[in-house]
Amino acid sequence: MADVKVAVKILSELKSFVMQVASQKGVLDCFRKSNKDFTRNRKLPFERVVLLIAKLCKKTLSIELEQFFQELGVANGCSVSAFTQQRIKLKASFFHW
Numbered sequence: 001m002a003d004v005k006v007a008v009k010i011l012s013e014l015k016s017f018v019m020q021v022a023s024q025k026g027v028l029d030c031f032r033k034s035n036k037d038f039t040r041n042r043k044l045p046f047e048r049v050v051l052l053i054a055k056l057c058k059k060t061l062s063i064e065l066e067q068f069f070q071e072l073g074v075a076n077g078c079s080v081s082a083f084t085q086q087r088i089k090l091k092a093s094f095f096h097w
Contacts, residue, residue: 015047018050053095
């Protein structure tokens with residue numbers, strides 16, 4: 001039970017951090033490859049891409065994407081290709097923090 005509470009706390013803190021980064025343009029610029037990346041309203045904005053990567057996929061990516069969007073309550077998810085294109089825009093340095 002204690003492990004679950006720790007995991008929930010870590011995920012909550014990660015989500016909070018990701019939301020702060022996404023809302024501050026200057027900080028977000030440190031973690032995207034181009035100033036144009038993650039500026040349009042898409043199914044996979046910065047925060048969703050990061051949280052999906054952090055989930056550490058255990059199944060095929062298409063199944064993970066489908067489940068991820070179901071958990072969010074979004075009717076239409078995205079393709080593996082769309083996720084891959086968005087993931088490329090994210091600098092790996094985000095995960096070094």
